Amino acid sequence: MGLDIRWPIGLMFTLIGALLAINGAVVKSDHAISLGININLIWGVVLLVFGVLMLLGAVRGGKNPPSA
Amino acid sequence: MQPIQLQWIDYTILIAYVVFVIGIGWMLARYMKTSSDFLTSARSIPTWVTGLAFISANLGALELVGMAASGAKYGIATAHFYWVGAIPAMIFLAVFMMPFYYGSKARSTPEYLKMRFDERVRGLNAIAFAVMTIFASGISMDALAKLLNELLGWNYNFALLICSGVVLVYVLKGGLTSAIYTEVLQFFMIVLGFAPVVYLGLKDVGGWHAMNHSLQAVAANPSALYLKDAGITYAPDAWTSAWRPVLAGSAHNPMGVDWFAMIFGLGFVLSFGYWCTNFLVVQRAMAAKNMTAARNTPLVAAVPKMFFPFLVIVPGMIAVALTSMPAKKGEEPYRIPPPIVAQANYDQAVAAVKNATVPDSSAVKAVRDALGEKVDSGKILSLVAANKAGQLTDTQIQQGLYNSIAENYYSGVILSLVKKYCPPGLLGLALTALLASFMSGMAGNVTAFNTVFTYDLYQAYFVKGKSDHHYFITGKVITVVGIILSMGAAYFAKQYDNAMDIIQLVFGFVNAPIFATFLLGMFWKRTTGTGAFLGLFGGIAGSTVFHALTIATGNVPGIKGGYLHVVQVFPSEMAQNFWLASFAFIVCFTLTVVISLATSRTKSDAELKGLVYSLTPKIVDHNIPIYQKPAVVGIVLLIVCIILNFIFW
Numbered sequence: 001m002g003l004d005i006r007w008p009i010g011l012m013f014t015l016i017g018a019l020l021a022i023n024g025a026v027v028k029s030d031h032a033i034s035l036g037i038n039i040n041l042i043w044g045v046v047l048l049v050f051g052v053l054m055l056l057g058a059v060r061g062g063k064n065p066p067s068a
Numbered sequence: 069m070q071p072i073q074l075q076w077i078d079y080t081i082l083i084a085y086v087v088f089v090i091g092i093g094w095m096l097a098r099y100m101k102t103s104s105d106f107l108t109s110a111r112s113i114p115t116w117v118t119g120l121a122f123i124s125a126n127l128g129a130l131e132l133v134g135m136a137a138s139g140a141k142y143g144i145a146t147a148h149f150y151w152v153g154a155i156p157a158m159i160f161l162a163v164f165m166m167p168f169y170y171g172s173k174a175r176s177t178p179e180y181l182k183m184r185f186d187e188r189v190r191g192l193n194a195i196a197f198a199v200m201t202i203f204a205s206g207i208s209m210d211a212l213a214k215l216l217n218e219l220l221g222w223n224y225n226f227a228l229l230i231c232s233g234v235v236l237v238y239v240l241k242g243g244l245t246s247a248i249y250t251e252v253l254q255f256f257m258i259v260l261g262f263a264p265v266v267y268l269g270l271k272d273v274g275g276w277h278a279m280n281h282s283l284q285a286v287a288a289n290p291s292a293l294y295l296k297d298a299g300i301t302y303a304p305d306a307w308t309s310a311w312r313p314v315l316a317g318s319a320h321n322p323m324g325v326d327w328f329a330m331i332f333g334l335g336f337v338l339s340f341g342y343w344c345t346n347f348l349v350v351q352r353a354m355a356a357k358n359m360t361a362a363r364n365t366p367l368v369a370a371v372p373k374m375f376f377p378f379l380v381i382v383p384g385m386i387a388v389a390l391t392s393m394p395a396k397k398g399e400e401p402y403r404i405p406p407p408i409v410a411q412a413n414y415d416q417a418v419a420a421v422k423n424a425t426v427p428d429s430s431a432v433k434a435v436r437d438a439l440g441e442k443v444d445s446g447k448i449l450s451l452v453a454a455n456k457a458g459q460l461t462d463t464q465i466q467q468g469l470y471n472s473i474a475e476n477y478y479s480g481v482i483l484s485l486v487k488k489y490c491p492p493g494l495l496g497l498a499l500t501a502l503l504a505s506f507m508s509g510m511a512g513n514v515t516a517f518n519t520v521f522t523y524d525l526y527q528a529y530f531v532k533g534k535s536d537h538h539y540f541i542t543g544k545v546i547t548v549v550g551i552i553l554s555m556g557a558a559y560f561a562k563q564y565d566n567a568m569d570i571i572q573l574v575f576g577f578v579n580a581p582i583f584a585t586f587l588l589g590m591f592w593k594r595t596t597g598t599g600a601f602l603g604l605f606g607g608i609a610g611s612t613v614f615h616a617l618t619i620a621t622g623n624v625p626g627i628k629g630g631y632l633h634v635v636q637v638f639p640s641e642m643a644q645n646f647w648l649a650s651f652a653f654i655v656c657f658t659l660t661v662v663i664s665l666a667t668s669r670t671k672s673d674a675e676l677k678g679l680v681y682s683l684t685p686k687i688v689d690h691n692i693p694i695y696q697k698p699a700v701v702g703i704v705l706l707i708v709c710i711i712l713n714f715i716f717w
Contacts, residue, residue: 008088008253009253015084020493020497023492031491035271
């Protein structure tokens with residue numbers, strides 16, 4: 001099939017990761033619920049990195065997102 | 069329990085996920101031209117994709133919720149469902165069985181049975197499978213809708229409709245390919261959504277060793293946490309060792325299972341029966357682009373599967389450890405959630421505590437009647453006394469009542485941890501992961517159902533010899549019908565808890581012997597159609613009789629077994645289940661062999677080429693790199709799996 005699944009996976013996690021990370025960086029909170037860790041920021045960055053790696057894989061794989 | 073309040077960021081994540089899965093269906097729609105594109109992906113998908121879909125289709129939400137529950141009930145020994153009950157069978161499928169499924173060009177596992185034996189065996193298997201997938205998906209949808217209702221306060225019907233609607237849209241658009249692609253996305257969603265919860269939980273209990281230390285104390289007196297009846301004690305390693313408590317005998321581990329039932333019943337019969345013959349998972353491998361990819365699919369899947377216990381079982385162990393620890397300063401103590409009690413009942417129980425003049429047995433009885441649950445008398449008495457000594461607020465009393473319910477609702481474990489540790493944002497991610505697991509389970513069932521129904525029932529018995537376009541449209545219509553039927557099954561499950569137990573029981577009977585049929589069919593050319601058909605029937609009848617004559621300790625004869633006469637009492641339902649499967653397998657195996665020898669073959673050696681081991685040329689894989697050779701990869705994975713068993717011995 002012509003769609004490389006790494007495109008949607010990469011895009012989705014880049015988006016959600018960025019959203020979480022920005023939220024973690026901007027929103028003031030004592031992080032008591034997550035044991036004092038700014039888990040949104042940390043995990044957002046993890047998701048972002050994962051998403052970008054997927055996108056890189058898709059680009060290197062050469063299958064562009066099918067032109068609609 | 070207050071419903072969790074979601075914030076805009078949680079909804080945004082949830083909506084982003086839904087948009088992406090529907091988008092995948094949309095992108096794939098234009099490739100759907102024939103029935104084969106829609107129902108079998110035209111055998112075009114790369115290995116890592118089919119591999120992750122293989123594991124994701126199996127990773128329904130009942131598994132996520134259920135494994136955390138078992139982790140709490142039985143500890144690390146639950147990992148046997150992975151290390152004993154999955155990995156060896158997945159490797160066997162890849163190395164020995166996949167060549168016949170893929171090489172025969174069968175479009176489904178029932179169709180393989182038709183090629184190997186005859187129409188009767190296919191019919192029996194196809195009908196049982198079709199009905200089973202509908203109910204499996206219905207039970208899981210019902211569980212999801214209930215969860216969203218309890219947790220977020222969503223309307224049951226709304227929750228059911230939305231989730232089925234999303235699955236319907238993407239499966240209808242992109243068929244099996246769409247289901248497989250979204251399963252890969254869901255796989256990453258589930259892993260990345262739950263991993264931070266496990267991390268925070270482990271950190272909270274003080275790390276792995278501190279958790280094990282607490283669990284060792286729990287093993288000495290599990291009744292303190294309502295894990296077992298009063299008076300039952302285990303060796304300290306009952307929750308923290310995988311093998312020692314099982315080898316010590318069924319009385320020495322919380323599962324109540326002995327090593328033979330574990331290895332033969334779970335590790336051989338149930339596990340091989342599921343992983344090697346269930347079309348829900350095998351279909352993913354059959355969609356691979358070539359033979360090597362098809363054979364490597366279960367092997368790719370085995371890698372994450374081996375490490376899933378750390379994601380899905382450890383949360384249950386964390387919950388037990390947390391419950392056994394004293395509360396931190398300024399925090400409410402955590403406990404494994406008790407059964408859900410309506411606020412009205414809590415209000416009545418609070419009133420009963422306030423009305424009690426002295427802490428005595430009549431006060432306990434009044435509270436118990438109001439809650440409608442088993443209660444810890446000691447805790448109620450001290451609650452009443454505390455209220456007498458100094459007025460407690462209603463909230464404090466309700467918290468006390470919550471802690472004094474002497475039963476656990478294990479299915480609530482995973483969500484109680486999500487609620488405890490996730491701030492807005494991460495909460496949305498974890499809930500989306502949960503939703504993803506429900507959808508992947510449902511889509512898996514629906515895509516397996518539409519293929520078996522269209523090819524093995526509709527085309528085989530009702531409308532033969534039409535154009536491919538006819539079956540393409542049929543496949544789409546059946547997808548819609550399948551989802552509507554699943555929703556019907558969900559409402560059925562909501563109405564009659566008992567009826568669903570009976571249905572699951574019946575499927576247990578049907579599935580227990582099936583591996584014997586496939587095994588003999590594939591590896592013994594002398595097996596005849598009549599032998600296979602009667603053997604399978606005999607196996608099903610055998611398991612029904614076995615169930616009617618045995619029971620687990622503590623159960624009353626009836627739906628749990630023993631309704632004819634109790635011949636054998638097992639220490640636990642799990643042990644009864646494992647032994648039932650072993651018995652059914654042996655009956656089916658023996659009958660199939662005996663009847664095959666008594667009847668004459670109807671298919672010649674030439675007809676069985678590609679379907680039976682001894683009549684099929686061995687696959688030559690000189691030309692593929694060593695890391696892609698199924699036998700080599702399989703052995704490496706088996707060694708890693710054995711090492712894992714020793715680490716947690």
